Amino acid sequence: MSICDSGRMGVSGLTEAAKSGARPSHALRNRHVRSSGKRSDLWDFVWIFYSVFFFIEPIARHNRTYWIEFAVFYTIFLAIYSGLIFSRKHWQQYALLAAMGVIGVLYFPKNNAIAGTFIYISAFIPFITDSLVISVGTMAVVSITVVIEGLLLHITPWGWGFGAVFSLIVGGTNLIAAQRVRANAKLQMAHEEIEQLAKLAERERIARDLHDVLGHTLSVIVLKSELAGRLFSRDPQRAAAEIADVEMISRKALTEVREAIRGYRTEGLAAEIKRAHSTLDAAGVTLVCEDKPPEFSPAVESVISLVVREAVTNIVRHAYASRCSMSFSVQNGHNSLVIEDDGRGGVRAEGNGIRGMRERVEAIGGRFGVDGSHGTRLTILVPTESHVEKSPASSSLGQKAQIAENFAEKSHA
Secondary structure (H helix, E strand, C coil), X not given: CCCCCHHHCCHHHHHHHHHHCCCHHHHHHHHHHHHHCCHHHHHHHHHHHHHHHHHHHHHHHCCHHHHHHHHHHHHHHXXXXXXXXXXXXXXXXXXXXXXXXXXXXXXXXXXXXXXHHHHHHHHHHHHHCCCHHHHHHHHHHHHHHHHHHHHHCCCCHHHHHHHHHHHHHHHHHHHHHHHHHHHHHHHHHHHHHHHHHHHHHHHHHHHHHHHHHHHHHHHHHXXXXXXXXXXXXXXXXXXXXXXXXXXXXXXXXXHHHHHHHHHHHCCCHHHHHHHHHHHHHHCCCEEECCCCCCCCCHHHHHHHHHHHHHHHHHHHHHHCCCEEEEEEEEECXXXXXXXXECCCCCCCCCCHHHHHHHHHHHHCCCEXXXXXXXXXXXXXXXXXXXXXXXXXXXXXXXXXXXXXXXXXXXXXX
16 A cells, blocks of 8 residues: 555656645645646545445444444544645644544554554655654654554454554555655755756856957957047048947957857767866766767757767656667668666657757658657667768758858958
C-alpha cells in the first residue's frame, strides 16, 4: 500500500516547494490541482480501499450496537483521512496523525483489523515530513504501540503482529519512494540552475562582445562627427575628410557586428563539441567523443553544430543521464553522427527541439532518427560532398543565400 503514490509525483512541484519552503508533497498536489482541478487529491482516496478489512468483524458479529460503534469510528476515521489529504499545514497534519493514532488505540481492542490505522500513519508520515528521524521514529513508535497494546490486552498475535510488521514494511517502502522523489527534485533544481547560469553567461558574452565591437567605434564616430561639424565652416576639405572617415568606420562596424552575430549562431563544430564537454561536465554528465569530426561544408557544419547544441540542451534538461557518447563515421555515402545517452529515454512524441533538429537536417538533404527505447539515441545522416543531391528546398535556400550575399556586396560597394 502506498498512500501517496510516488509514481505520479512530478519533480517540478518539489522544486517549487524547495524554493518556497513548502512541503514537497503539497507542492506536487498544488501543481496537479492547477492543471486538472482536484484530480490529484481525489486520487489519494483510492487507498481508502484497504480499510475494507475494518468491516470483517462487524459483518461477522451481526450486532446492531457494534455496528453503531463501528459507524462512529469509521466516520471519524474518514474525516481524519480527508483532513490529511487536503490539509496544507504541518501542525494540522501532525495533529491529524495523532488523532488517527488515538482512535486506533481506543478501538483496536474491539476490532483487531483496526491495526490498519497504524499502517496508514506509517504510510503518510514520509510524505508529510522531510526528516528521516521523524519518519523512522514515528514508524517505530507505531509498531511498538501496537505490540504493547496487543500483549497487555492479550490480543491474538495475528491481530497485533499484522499491524506492527506491515507498519514497518509499508512505511519503509514509502520512505524510500519519498526520498527518491526529493532527490529527483534536487537534481531538477540543479539542472535549472545550470541552465540559468548558462543563459547569464551567454548574456554577459553578448554584452561584452557588443561593447568591444561597438563601444570604441561609436565613440570615435561621435568625436569625428563633432569635429566635422566644427570644421565645416572653417575648413570644408578637412570636414569632408572626417565625414569620409566616419563612413569608413561605420561600414567597418557594420561588418564587425555581422561577424559577431554569425559567431552567436555557430562557431563551428569543433567549438560546439568543446562547449558540449563543458556544459555536460557541469551537469555531471560524462561526454565521450573520440572520433574526429569530418570536414563539412559551412552550411552543413552550421546545421550539425546546432543539432549538437540542441541535443546537449535536451540531455541537460530532460534526460537525467550520467553518460553521453558522440561518434562520427562514414557509411553508404553519408556522414553519420550518433549522439546517445544513458538517461530515461521514453521519447514518445516530438517536441519543438526534436522537430527543429529534424527539419534542419532534412533541409540539407539528410536524415534524422530518434530511438528512446534505452536512453535516447539520435542518428543524423548527411550526404557526403560526392553524394549530395540538391533538393528543391536546398536549392531555394542556396538561392536565398546567394541573393543575401550579393545584397551585402552591393551595400559595401
